[in-house]
Amino acid sequence: xxxxxxxxxxxxxxxxxxxxxxxxxxxxxxxxxxxxxxxxxxxxxxxxxxxxxxxxxxxxxxxxxxxxxxxxxxxxxxxxxxxxxxxxxxxxxxxxxxxxxxxxxxxxxxxxxxxxxxxxxxxxxxxxxxxxxxxxxxxxxxxxxxxxxxxxxxxxxxxxxxxxxxxxx
Amino acid sequence: xxxxxxxxxxxxxxxxxxxxxxxxxxxxxxxxxxxxxxxxxxxxxxxxxxxxxxxxxxxxxxxxxxxxxxxxxxxxxxxxxxxxxxxxxxxxxxxxxxxxxxxxxxxxxxxxxxxxxxxxxxxxxxxxxxxxxxxxxxxxxxxxxxxxxxxxxxxxxxxxxxxxxxxxxxxxxxxxxxxxxxxxxxxxxxxxxxxxxxxxxxxxxxxxxxxxxxxxxxxxxxxxxxxxxxxxxxxxxxxxxxxxxxxxxxxxxxxxxxxxxxxxxxxxxxxxxxxxxxxxxxxxxxxxxxxxxxxxxxxxxxxx
Numbered sequence: 001x002x003x004x005x006x007x008x009x010x011x012x013x014x015x016x017x018x019x020x021x022x023x024x025x026x027x028x029x030x031x032x033x034x035x036x037x038x039x040x041x042x043x044x045x046x047x048x049x050x051x052x053x054x055x056x057x058x059x060x061x062x063x064x065x066x067x068x069x070x071x072x073x074x075x076x077x078x079x080x081x082x083x084x085x086x087x088x089x090x091x092x093x094x095x096x097x098x099x100x101x102x103x104x105x106x107x108x109x110x111x112x113x114x115x116x117x118x119x120x121x122x123x124x125x126x127x128x129x130x131x132x133x134x135x136x137x138x139x140x141x142x143x144x145x146x147x148x149x150x151x152x153x154x155x156x157x158x159x160x161x162x163x164x165x166x167x168x169x
Numbered sequence: 170x171x172x173x174x175x176x177x178x179x180x181x182x183x184x185x186x187x188x189x190x191x192x193x194x195x196x197x198x199x200x201x202x203x204x205x206x207x208x209x210x211x212x213x214x215x216x217x218x219x220x221x222x223x224x225x226x227x228x229x230x231x232x233x234x235x236x237x238x239x240x241x242x243x244x245x246x247x248x249x250x251x252x253x254x255x256x257x258x259x260x261x262x263x264x265x266x267x268x269x270x271x272x273x274x275x276x277x278x279x280x281x282x283x284x285x286x287x288x289x290x291x292x293x294x295x296x297x298x299x300x301x302x303x304x305x306x307x308x309x310x311x312x313x314x315x316x317x318x319x320x321x322x323x324x325x326x327x328x329x330x331x332x333x334x335x336x337x338x339x340x341x342x343x344x345x346x347x348x349x350x351x352x353x354x355x356x357x358x359x360x361x362x363x364x365x366x367x368x369x370x371x372x373x374x375x376x377x378x379x380x381x382x383x384x385x386x387x388x389x390x391x392x393x394x395x396x397x398x399x400x401x402x403x404x405x406x407x408x409x410x411x412x413x414x415x416x417x418x419x420x421x422x423x424x425x426x427x428x429x430x431x432x433x434x435x436x437x438x439x440x441x442x443x444x445x446x447x448x449x450x451x452x453x454x455x456x457x458x459x460x461x462x463x464x465x466x467x468x469x470x471x472x473x
Contacts, residue, residue, distance in 0.1 A: 018223065018224055025237045025238060028236070070414070077443075077444075078447070080448075102440060108458070109439070109443060112460050113460075115413040121238070121252070126464040126465070126468040127468070128425060128430070128435060128464045128468055129462050129464050131432050132435035132436050132438075132439045132462075132463040133436065133439075134436065135436020135437065135439075136436035136437075136440050137436070139436050
């Protein structure tokens with residue numbers, strides 16, 4: 001089973017076990033693990049498509065940057081509804097399917113939730129919140145199945161990687 | 170054992186003074202249920218937390234526990250928020266901590282927002298009794314947390330009469346709030362008495378809790394989205410701030426009814442609301458990214 005699938009199952013288990021008992025550390029780990037499930041899904045798919053030599057994919061995977069991925073996703077998540085089942089990215093007018101839009105929205109939300117869960121002990125993480133965050137990633141994984149072969153997805157994945165590279169002037 | 174006696178069993182840096190052994194404690198859950206258990210120590214560090222009939226947290230090699238937060242109950246003291254950090258036991262609030270005006274106003278600001286945003290839906294067909302039941306269900310401001318850290322002496326600028334009026338209202342509110350269980354709604358009488366006292370507090374404290382123009386716009390934009398919340402959403406609140414990238418953000422707390430919220434679908438709803446809120450904010454000319462946090466009303470009321 002791919003690493004990202006295992007992470008998502010683990011995140012769900014952490015939310016569902018000990019219901020009603022206060023184990024906030026476990027809920028925090030669940031949110032963080034759910035984020036990393038989505039993070040690794042996208043990186044896995046991106047390196048599969050963009051890097052032909054399988055043996056160096058893991059090395060390339062390490063070059064993906066959380067902040068840059070969030071910025072790209074924010075651009076996609078800020079798209080406006082355009083007809084049925086499509087959104088238009090404001091910056092370049094590109095149309096993307098709703099499922100890809102939803103994945104981007106989820107990535108932005110979970111990247112922030114992960115940082116809050118890992119580092120902000122002042123803000124508590126409740127079971128409902130952790131369940132919602134894990135549920136968002138589960139929905140994103142289902143959305144992925146709808147768009148993995150869509151041409152806009154290739155652009156999206158390449159942006160996640162290339163946006164962080166310096167451009168020749 | 171009192172909370173103070175328990176805290177004195179640890180050095181300033183959180184090491185267990187007796188070095189090895191265990192302490193009998195009572196754990197408190199968010200819904201205020203209590204479970205007995207033990208906290209074990211080795212070489213001054215916490216290595217195991219054991220809850221009778223529940224979880225047992227330890228590493229296979231008995232190394233110090235890390236990143237664990239607990240609520241402990243001692244006698245009738247307020248629950249003691251406790252964190253285990255690399256085996257060291259740290260107390261997040263000293264039992265004898267002095268209340269601060271700033272903290273009280275922050276607590277009351279949240280309560281004020283919740284008081285103003287009950288989700289009573291609706292389609293306009295509810296009769297007066299049904300409407301009151303919905304208001305009571307949404308009254309998650311009716312918790313001792315709403316007036317926590319209040320100290321009348323810190324409001325001398327109000328003058329003696331208003332200061333006394335505020336103190337009396339806080340006392341009346343507190344008296345009711347202490348009687349309402351965290352996992353059950355108030356009675357009709359409790360709700361009315363608390364609402365009356367709350368209204369007095371809100372009016373007196375209004376000058377301390379001004380709402381900036383941008384926040385008013387944000388609130389209006391959120392209220393538009395709130396009209397479409399499902400009936401199991403009982404309240405909402407918001408907070409302006411910045412996210413981890415220092416970008417302007419608005420944190421939106423959506424409170425769900427414990428018994429009717431479709432927990433497995435909360436994620437889908439949270440994503441949907443994020444999109445709608447972003448659109449509504451954009452229409453209002455607000456460039457803040459919305460982050461939606463879903464929690465239940467009981468979870469809010471049970472906050473330590």
